[in-house]
Amino acid sequence: EAGVAQSPRYKIIEKRQSVAFWCNPISGHATLYWYQQILGQGPKLLIQFQNNGVVDDSQLPKDRFSAERLKGVDSTLKIQPAKLEDSAVYLCASRYASYEQYFGPGTRLTVT
């Protein structure tokens, strides 16, 4: 079974630029999550999708972050404009029913 795919793996941008991350969950997993992990901390939920609907985006900085899940499968997370404090690893995870979440390898973003 293929795992959760993410791209790119690494991205370096300057502040005020925009960036987008892509995630392809495990086939059949209805629930998809985006987490932000700042160095030295645990992952923090940004947004949760159930199929193509948003379940929880309470911690998503909506003035600069946006996310969508196309046709209930792939998802993109965008930051525009980026700030220095957005430097982090962005993790995508998917889940089937109430079982454990499976995480992708993450995208490491550096904002200079």
Place this chain on the structure above:
Amino acid sequence: SQQGEEDPQALSIQEGENATMNCSYKTSINNLQWYRQNSGRGLVHLILIRSNEREKHSGRLRVTLDTSKKSSSLLITASRAADTASYFCATDAGTALIFGKGTTLSVSS
């Protein structure tokens, strides 16, 4: 917000020794999960313990859960250099996981 708090923040041991990490949380949960993260890599699921379970084993891993104290522990027996990683507990209250800050384990040979 982070619910789980791991203790200790860092742990250094020799190969063959046991490693114990603790996690405390604040609210009621459906289950508690432990994840491992190697440097620069994604999170790997280790074990899940449900709120009505008290102890669970998986290979060299032993997890306990005390819901009255809102705490859990992860024991890794006979540690190996390959166990060097960060370990996170994550609580599941029905929606997304809430992670702690993690314990960094270093196993030297």
